[in-house]
Amino acid sequence: MSQGNEGWATAPGGITAPQGFKAAGVAAQVRKKGCRDVALICSETPAVAAGLFTRNLFKAAPVLVSQEHLADGRAQAVVVNSGIANACTGAQGMADARRMADLTGELLGITPGLVVVASTGVIGGPMPMDKIEAGIRDAVAALSRQGGGAAAEAIMTTDTTPKECAVKFSLGGKDVVIGGMAKGSGMIHPNLATMLSFLTTDAAIERAALDAALRYAADRSYNAVTIDGDTSTNDTVVILANGLAGNEPVTLESPDYAIFLDALLYVCVELAKMIARDGEGATKYMEVRVRGASSEEGARQIARTIACSNLVKSALFGEDANWGRIVTAAGYAGVPFDPDKVSIWLGDLLVAAEGTGLVFDEERAKEILEGREVAVTVDLNQGDADGVAWGCDLSYDYVRINGSYRT
Amino acid sequence: MSQGNEGWATAPGGITAPQGFKAAGVAAQVRKKGCRDVALICSETPAVAAGLFTRNLFKAAPVLVSQEHLADGRAQAVVVNSGIANACTGAQGMADARRMADLTGELLGITPGLVVVASTGVIGGPMPMDKIEAGIRDAVAALSRQGGGAAAEAIMTTDTTPKECAVKFSLGGKDVVIGGMAKGSGMIHPNLATMLSFLTTDAAIERAALDAALRYAADRSYNAVTIDGDTSTNDTVVILANGLAGNEPVTLESPDYAIFLDALLYVCVELAKMIARDGEGATKYMEVRVRGASSEEGARQIARTIACSNLVKSALFGEDANWGRIVTAAGYAGVPFDPDKVSIWLGDLLVAAEGTGLVFDEERAKEILEGREVAVTVDLNQGDADGVAWGCDLSYDYVRINGSYRT
Numbered sequence: 057m058s059q060g061n062e063g064w065a066t067a068p069g070g071i072t073a074p075q076g077f078k079a080a081g082v083a084a085q086v087r088k089k090g091c092r093d094v095a096l097i098c099s100e101t102p103a104v105a106a107g108l109f110t111r112n113l114f115k116a117a118p119v120l121v122s123q124e125h126l127a128d129g130r131a132q133a134v135v136v137n138s139g140i141a142n143a144c145t146g147a148q149g150m151a152d153a154r155r156m157a158d159l160t161g162e163l164l165g166i167t168p169g170l171v172v173v174a175s176t177g178v179i180g181g182p183m184p185m186d187k188i189e190a191g192i193r194d195a196v197a198a199l200s201r202q203g204g205g206a207a208a209e210a211i212m213t214t215d216t217t218p219k220e221c222a223v224k225f226s227l228g229g230k231d232v233v234i235g236g237m238a239k240g241s242g243m244i245h246p247n248l249a250t251m252l253s254f255l256t257t258d259a260a261i262e263r264a265a266l267d268a269a270l271r272y273a274a275d276r277s278y279n280a281v282t283i284d285g286d287t288s289t290n291d292t293v294v295i296l297a298n299g300l301a302g303n304e305p306v307t308l309e310s311p312d313y314a315i316f317l318d319a320l321l322y323v324c325v326e327l328a329k330m331i332a333r334d335g336e337g338a339t340k341y342m343e344v345r346v347r348g349a350s351s352e353e354g355a356r357q358i359a360r361t362i363a364c365s366n367l368v369k370s371a372l373f374g375e376d377a378n379w380g381r382i383v384t385a386a387g388y389a390g391v392p393f394d395p396d397k398v399s400i401w402l403g404d405l406l407v408a409a410e411g412t413g414l415v416f417d418e419e420r421a422k423e424i425l426e427g428r429e430v431a432v433t434v435d436l437n438q439g440d441a442d443g444v445a446w447g448c449d450l451s452y453d454y455v456r457i458n459g460s461y462r463t
Numbered sequence: 464m465s466q467g468n469e470g471w472a473t474a475p476g477g478i479t480a481p482q483g484f485k486a487a488g489v490a491a492q493v494r495k496k497g498c499r500d501v502a503l504i505c506s507e508t509p510a511v512a513a514g515l516f517t518r519n520l521f522k523a524a525p526v527l528v529s530q531e532h533l534a535d536g537r538a539q540a541v542v543v544n545s546g547i548a549n550a551c552t553g554a555q556g557m558a559d560a561r562r563m564a565d566l567t568g569e570l571l572g573i574t575p576g577l578v579v580v581a582s583t584g585v586i587g588g589p590m591p592m593d594k595i596e597a598g599i600r601d602a603v604a605a606l607s608r609q610g611g612g613a614a615a616e617a618i619m620t621t622d623t624t625p626k627e628c629a630v631k632f633s634l635g636g637k638d639v640v641i642g643g644m645a646k647g648s649g650m651i652h653p654n655l656a657t658m659l660s661f662l663t664t665d666a667a668i669e670r671a672a673l674d675a676a677l678r679y680a681a682d683r684s685y686n687a688v689t690i691d692g693d694t695s696t697n698d699t700v701v702i703l704a705n706g707l708a709g710n711e712p713v714t715l716e717s718p719d720y721a722i723f724l725d726a727l728l729y730v731c732v733e734l735a736k737m738i739a740r741d742g743e744g745a746t747k748y749m750e751v752r753v754r755g756a757s758s759e760e761g762a763r764q765i766a767r768t769i770a771c772s773n774l775v776k777s778a779l780f781g782e783d784a785n786w787g788r789i790v791t792a793a794g795y796a797g798v799p800f801d802p803d804k805v806s807i808w809l810g811d812l813l814v815a816a817e818g819t820g821l822v823f824d825e826e827r828a829k830e831i832l833e834g835r836e837v838a839v840t841v842d843l844n845q846g847d848a849d850g851v852a853w854g855c856d857l858s859y860d861y862v863r864i865n866g867s868y869r870t
Contacts (some may be wrong), residue, residue: 179790
């Protein structure tokens with residue numbers, strides 16, 4: 057199976073790269089003075105839409121409203137604020153999330169049911185609706201084909217860079233673009249914070265195909281930096297497909313499905329890697345590849361467990377070739393395998409084979425770990441399934457950032 | 464159900480407090496120059512014994528050897544080294560672990576099958592057997608009724624204090640003592656490091672009762688700082704009961720079983736709390752109580768998930784009343800409950816009710832969080848089962864310690 061990272065022609069920009077999409081990102085003073093904190097995406101025409109949401113028992117109000125609005129598989133706009141999560145906010149929070157959809161719909165001249173809502177930030181505080189409403193008005197006024205970058209900025213919280221990606225390809229002779237933006241889980245332990253990603257495409261595609269493609273791509277991208285079931289109150293991934301490329305609509309059965317799927321996977325994987333690289337306080341990026349597994353899902357689970365281990369992350373920060381922590385994490389990932397067959401590499405350096413440590417070149421290990429990007433490979437030597445996960449190190453800055461997030 | 468923390472008469476010392484137990488802790492230069500790093504416990508007579516071991520797929524050689532030796536439910540001595548884990552060491556590691564048992568048995572004049580072996584430290588390196596053998600000889604020579612404290616020192620790795628506890632009580636008119644020592648998982652995320660605990664008692668107790676009591680107590684103590692299934696390569700809890708108190712042997716059916724169980728739970732909970740207090744880099748200790756749950760196991764799982772959350776721990780370090788992170792962790796603990804019924808307290812301050820944030824006294828919250836010990840209470844309001852877990856904050860020092868553990 058392709059890891060979705062080769063052979064694609066990237067296009068400039070992100071969510072406004074496909075035809076018929078405008079966006080805006082404005083500063084409504086919800087987050088920090090002068091930071092963009094309200095984002096809007098709008099398609100010229102109603103789009104086929106699919107979404108994936110947090111599995112946390114505590115679902116933020118915008119998640120509940122968006123699930124409702126996407127139940128018919130259609131959407132035309134997405135409105136997002138950063139700075140406050142509108143989670144654990146009770147009936148008032150639900151009213152506020154609905155108000156965001158209503159106002160956006162009213163200003164755009166579309167039914168509120170076509171508006172997806174998302175929020176990210178501090179959990180539990182009330183929404184400053186006066187600021188958010190003013191922000192939505194400003195965002196509608198600012199909508200443009202060039203607004204993708206501003207929107208990508210407006211969804212950031214502790215992210216240090218906006219995250220955008222777009223890819224251009226051909227479906228039945230028609231040029232098609234998929235664009236996307238994401239906000240980092242902005243963290244080292246990505247299962248605990250909010251990940252938002254919004255994707256747009258001018259491809260024509262049937263709802264079932266769009267839904268299946270989004271699930272497939274998310275499992276191999278966002279879910280490889282975020283452990284399933286361990287999600288925040290607000291996690292949201294939504295895709296809008298407006299069909300303006302004029303291709304024959306993609307169905308689950310058409311040969312074009314595989315092409316669309318691979319292109320979507322490419323965009324999602326690129327955004328997921330950007331999230332890992334921009335982990336809170338991260339000084340290093342880690343790609344964990346597990347191969348020789350009995351199942352692809354098992355391989356991914358082991359890779360995620362390694363990439364999420366505080367001890368592996370701390371050793372990476374300290375540039376310490378403590379491969380025993382990699383072994384330990386693999387061993388408690390909950391996936392059966394024979395420990396006596398396992399080999400481990402740091403970069404291209406084999407450090408353990410047949411489950412046992414080797415005498416290796418510590419100087420070479422140090423060189424590898426001094427890099428900004430470190431590859432960890434685990435070969436289980438018992439099947440032919442592979443999996444990848446992405447993460448980063450655990451640094452002093454993670455603690456600093458998260459010791460005073462609210463204040 | 465008792466949390467095992469009330470009404471017990473503690474006795475001085477630890478593993479040598481019960482009759483008929485001697486111990487020693489010596490410096491064999493395995494860990495750091497001059498630090499005690501080989502521990503030995505010995506009962507005058509063969510004892511009924513039970514053990515619990517890591518569920519990690521990678522089991523260290525001493526774990527495999529000890530499981531073998533405890534298969535008959537009997538043991539008389541325990542030999543432990545710190546500094547190196549003897550994990551992922553292949554056939555040589557197995558030979559080394561067996562050699563530790565053989566030599567200990569030979570010097571004590573008992574069969575090697577009565578010797579339990581444990582190691583803790585860096586994974587993957589070879590055992591310095593010359594040093595360890597010399598250490599075992601020294602330890603045998605140093606065995607004494609006063610040696611419990613030295614043994615508790617010798618099993619430490621990044622622990623800052625030795626951990627000992629003993630309790631005295633009566634079974635059928637006979638004085639009985641249970642003693643114990645532990646080494647901290649020595650960490651913030653306790654599911655990733657080695658926890659060792661050794662318990663001794665002069666109670667007479669049948670094997671099935673001892674085994675059941677150990678499992679019960681471990682679930683409510685060590686497993687409340689260590690998530691089941693997420694264990695290191697070396698985790699070991701072993702209890703030896705030599706019967707020298709002369710009580711009528713405790714069986715699962717006898718009324719004395721409940722008394723023994725509560726006393727054992729007391730010792731295990733005290734040791735577990737010491738582990739939490741001494742987490743690597745910890746500046747604060749956290750007790751998480753979950754009440755009103757549908758099941759005790761569910762309550763403990765939610766409590767553990769909260770106590771293990773990097774974001775909760777970072778907020779505790781930063782003294783930030785970010786209760787949203789507590790809610791979030793509860794919501795992904797994998798235990799079903801109605802989020803709209805949940806109340807949360809920091810200390811005695813109610814910060815959320817019916818799943819919704821309250822306006823609370825931030826000054827008072829700050830005072831509570833400035834303490835060295837912080838209680839977090841979550842009431843699910845839907846059943847009558849309770850659970851507790853213990854943890855600590857995530858500090859800069861955690862990262863420092865774990866960035867350079869090997870070096």
